[in-house]
Amino acid sequence: MTLLAFLDYASVFIFALTGALVASRKQLDLVGFAFVACLTAVGGGTLRDVLLDRNPIFWIAQPAYIGVACAAALIVFLTAHRFESRLKALIWLDSLALAVAVPAGTGVALALGQPVLVVVLMGTITGCMGGLLRDVVLDDVPTVLKQGELYVTAAFAGATVAAFLAPHVVHPLLPLAACAGVTWALRAGSLAFGWKLPVYKSRPPRV
Amino acid sequence: MTLLAFLDYASVFIFALTGALVASRKQLDLVGFAFVACLTAVGGGTLRDVLLDRNPIFWIAQPAYIGVACAAALIVFLTAHRFESRLKALIWLDSLALAVAVPAGTGVALALGQPVLVVVLMGTITGCMGGLLRDVVLDDVPTVLKQGELYVTAAFAGATVAAFLAPHVVHPLLPLAACAGVTWALRAGSLAFGWKLPVYKSRPPRV
Amino acid sequence: MTLLAFLDYASVFIFALTGALVASRKQLDLVGFAFVACLTAVGGGTLRDVLLDRNPIFWIAQPAYIGVACAAALIVFLTAHRFESRLKALIWLDSLALAVAVPAGTGVALALGQPVLVVVLMGTITGCMGGLLRDVVLDDVPTVLKQGELYVTAAFAGATVAAFLAPHVVHPLLPLAACAGVTWALRAGSLAFGWKLPVYKSRPPRV
Numbered sequence: 001m002t003l004l005a006f007l008d009y010a011s012v013f014i015f016a017l018t019g020a021l022v023a024s025r026k027q028l029d030l031v032g033f034a035f036v037a038c039l040t041a042v043g044g045g046t047l048r049d050v051l052l053d054r055n056p057i058f059w060i061a062q063p064a065y066i067g068v069a070c071a072a073a074l075i076v077f078l079t080a081h082r083f084e085s086r087l088k089a090l091i092w093l094d095s096l097a098l099a100v101a102v103p104a105g106t107g108v109a110l111a112l113g114q115p116v117l118v119v120v121l122m123g124t125i126t127g128c129m130g131g132l133l134r135d136v137v138l139d140d141v142p143t144v145l146k147q148g149e150l151y152v153t154a155a156f157a158g159a160t161v162a163a164f165l166a167p168h169v170v171h172p173l174l175p176l177a178a179c180a181g182v183t184w185a186l187r188a189g190s191l192a193f194g195w196k197l198p199v200y201k202s203r204p205p206r207v
Numbered sequence: 208m209t210l211l212a213f214l215d216y217a218s219v220f221i222f223a224l225t226g227a228l229v230a231s232r233k234q235l236d237l238v239g240f241a242f243v244a245c246l247t248a249v250g251g252g253t254l255r256d257v258l259l260d261r262n263p264i265f266w267i268a269q270p271a272y273i274g275v276a277c278a279a280a281l282i283v284f285l286t287a288h289r290f291e292s293r294l295k296a297l298i299w300l301d302s303l304a305l306a307v308a309v310p311a312g313t314g315v316a317l318a319l320g321q322p323v324l325v326v327v328l329m330g331t332i333t334g335c336m337g338g339l340l341r342d343v344v345l346d347d348v349p350t351v352l353k354q355g356e357l358y359v360t361a362a363f364a365g366a367t368v369a370a371f372l373a374p375h376v377v378h379p380l381l382p383l384a385a386c387a388g389v390t391w392a393l394r395a396g397s398l399a400f401g402w403k404l405p406v407y408k409s410r411p412p413r414v
Numbered sequence: 415m416t417l418l419a420f421l422d423y424a425s426v427f428i429f430a431l432t433g434a435l436v437a438s439r440k441q442l443d444l445v446g447f448a449f450v451a452c453l454t455a456v457g458g459g460t461l462r463d464v465l466l467d468r469n470p471i472f473w474i475a476q477p478a479y480i481g482v483a484c485a486a487a488l489i490v491f492l493t494a495h496r497f498e499s500r501l502k503a504l505i506w507l508d509s510l511a512l513a514v515a516v517p518a519g520t521g522v523a524l525a526l527g528q529p530v531l532v533v534v535l536m537g538t539i540t541g542c543m544g545g546l547l548r549d550v551v552l553d554d555v556p557t558v559l560k561q562g563e564l565y566v567t568a569a570f571a572g573a574t575v576a577a578f579l580a581p582h583v584v585h586p587l588l589p590l591a592a593c594a595g596v597t598w599a600l601r602a603g604s605l606a607f608g609w610k611l612p613v614y615k616s617r618p619p620r621v
Contacts, residue, residue: 029404031360032352035335046258051460053469055260063324077407117477128449136551137343138352145446145552153445197443200491236611238567239559242542253465262467270531284614344550345559 003173004111007104008045008058009068014097015130016041016069020076021090022138030077036134037073038066044130048105048122052112091191094131094143099184102127102155103176106162110175116163123159123179128152148199150190158183210380211318214311215252215265216275221304222337223248223276227283228297229345237284243341244280245273251337255312255329259319298398301338301350306391309334309362310383313369317382323370330366330386335359355406357397365390417587418525421518422459422472426479428511429544430455430486435504436552437487438494444487450548451487452480458544462519462536466526505605508545508557513598516541516569517590520576524589530577537573537593542566562613564604572597 019040023033042059049057059065083089105126109119128144128151135142144151162179169175189195226247230240249266256264266272290296312333316326335351335358342349351358369386376382396402433454437447456473463471473479497503519540523533542558542565549556558565576593583589603609 024407026352027354027406027408028352029355029360029406031357031363031404032354033407035359036352050257050464051471051474057258060258060321060325063322063328066324066328080407114474115477117480118474121477121480132551137339137349139346139348139553141553142551145440145442145450147441147446148443150445152449153443156445197445199441199443200438200447200494201441231614233559234561234613234615235559236562236567236613238564238570238611239561240614242566243559257464264465267465267528267532270529270535273531273535287614344546344556346553346555 003176004104004107005062007100007107007176009065011045011097011101011104011126012041012059012065013068013072014093014100015044016072017076018090018094018097018131019069019134020073021080021086021093022134022140023073024076024080025086025090026138030074033073033077034070036138037076038069039137040130040134041065041069041072042130043133044101044126044128045104047129048108048126051125052109052114052122054108054112091143095184095187095191097131098127098151098155098187099158099180101130102158102183103162103179106159106179107172107176110162110166110172119163119166120156120159123162124152124155127155127159127183148196150186150195150197153197154183154186154190157186210383211311211314212269214307214314214383216272218252218304218308218311218333219248219266219272220275220279221300221307222251223279224283225297225301225304225338226276226341227280228287228293228300229341229347230280231283231287232293232297233345237281240280240284241277243345244283245276246344247337247341248272248276248279249337250340251308251333251335252311254336255315255333258332259316259321259329261315261319298350302391302394302398305334305338305358305362305394306365306387308337309365309390310369310386313366313386314379314383317369317373317379326370326373327363327366330369331359331362334362334366334390355403357393357402357404360404361390361393361397364393417590418518418521419476421514421521421590423479423482425459425511425515425518425540426455426473427482427486428507428514429458430483431490432504432508432511432545433483433548434487434490435494435500435507436548436554438490438500439504440552444491447487447491448484450552451490452483453551454544454548455479455483455486456544457547458515458540458542459518461543462522462540465539466523466528466536468522468526505557509598509601509605512541512545512565512569512601513572513594515544516572516597517576517593520573520593521586521590524576524580524586533577533580534570534573537576538566538569541569541573541597562610564600564609564611567611568597568600568604571600 016037106123109122165175223244313330316329372382430451520537523536579589
């Protein structure tokens with residue numbers, strides 16, 4: 001298996017776990033779990049492939065991705081009641097999924113020889129859009145846009161590191177590993193220690 | 208007209224009726240009716256075509272689809288006040304639309320010679336995504352994800368039947384008819400008799 | 415710069431301003447501003463390009479579009495507190511963005527020699543979908559579907575004017591200018607004077 005395929009599989013599996021956890025909070029049935037898991041798992045990569053006109057889409061070329069997502073849904077369906085806090089599990093799994101999906105998106109765009117800005121955007125989109133779809137469809141507050149947390153910022157920073165490292169190192173693993181590390185460190189730091197960027201503050205709006 | 212085109216037209220018309228019914232519940236104007244009707248009617252098939260890289264998209268190749276959807280919107284705009292219960296009409300029309308759209312999606316993927324799992328997924332996506340788009344945009348609870356109802360399950364089961372029958376029968380009508388029958392029977396049974404899969408139950412979550 | 419590129423840049427810039435204004439109302443950080451600004455700014459045109467199978471997507475071909483959207487986000491981040499009413503600024507900027515995006519979409523479809531109905535739909539989609547994405551993702555009531563306002567109607571009317579003028583005039587600027595004028599006049603008239611189409615009225619529904 002290539003490095004890029006491994007990253008795609010890992011991000012599909014972990015994002016599917018997060019989708020299924022949200023489905024458990026909405027008390028859906030097993031097919032509902034699988035549906036939300038698949039949507040979350042392949043949403044970001046699908047958008048990446050459509051935007052880059054990559055044909056066929058990664059999970060149409062290898063439907064095993066869908067099997068992986070469904071397996072994740074089944075695992076959560078059978079075990080979620082054992083988690084002490086499903087919300088906490090969700091948030092931390094989501095941070096892992098982000099840290100794997102961003103290098104997955106970045107790597108594809110690098111392999112296609114896209115310019116730096118497009119590489120960075122593809123990493124960010126692949127990382128953020130699956131979770132955004134999950135939250136919009138299930139009508140949760142998008143994790144992506146929670147006030148005062150690093151999420152898009154973490155994805156963007158990680159993708160940027162990879163895009164700038166890539167031309168200067170020989171082994172393709174290094175920029176992607178750095179990308180995953182930076183993304184996860186920023187996201188986890190935000191969750192654990194409250195790292196954040198200054199948010200917009202207005203005088204009390206007269207809106 | 209080919210069988211596949213007939214299925215696409217029928218599903219566009221019926222889904223457009225459901226979109227316009229939702230528009231009537233939100234008291235939009237005639238153009239709002241047409242907009243929601245078109246979104247609902249061609250949403251699922253458009254996603255199918257984009258994912259399968261079918262060019263041009265079906266309603267760009269034949270803009271008459273849009274005319275059909277707008278006609279449905281006009282019909283509902285003029286007659287919806289006569290329905291005794293618009294919610295009931297909506298739910299049952301939606302079940303019909305599902306039972307037509309799933310074979311429409313399945314048939315296209317079969318005709319393109321896609322593998323079984325992709326065929327099943329395209330049927331499910333074509334059936335479910337139009338209604339999902341309608342509900343997300345108009346901020347209703349997605350019918351697709353209502354707790355304890357068969358919806359995605361019905362679509363998935365119907366598409367699966369078609370995918371497994373298709374290699375074994377000569378006439379292309381038979382698998383698609385079976386698909387429509389299974390889909391509708393499961394969805395209608397769920398609506399009329401409360402058929403459902405077991406939903407996820409947790410001990411009272413500490414979330 | 416060609417006329418079409420100018421229209422795309424202008425619509426990206428103005429829609430990005432509206433996205434950033436919504437981000438300011440949700441008190442996001444600077445990266446959140448940029449994310450929402452980009453989503454709003456390129457959403458409609460991206461959908462247009464995907465539907466018409468235009469490759470590469472306009473902002474992948476010229477990533478400078480993303481820079482323009484981010485610049486707009488920064489401007490709003492630094493200055494939004496000076497607006498007396500950000501909601502009012504948002505609504506009027508959105509009307510301008512619509513009046514620029516509709517001819518941008520119409521012009522692309524005309525240049526590709528699409529049939530009249532497709533031209534009109536592409537204008538409408540390009541104009542309406544960016545704002546719709548913004549509102550769905552940030553969970554606002556979609557401006558597109560506000561009851562008793564002209565929005566889709568304005569876009570549709572403007573695009574229709576351009577589609578019918580285009581075959582009859584030599585200079586390509588004229589139909590697009592007429593399109594922008596008609597779109598903005600209808601939208602602005604709706605905002606300032608309450609112009610609207612009759613909305614659907616039912617007897618008190620028994621829903």
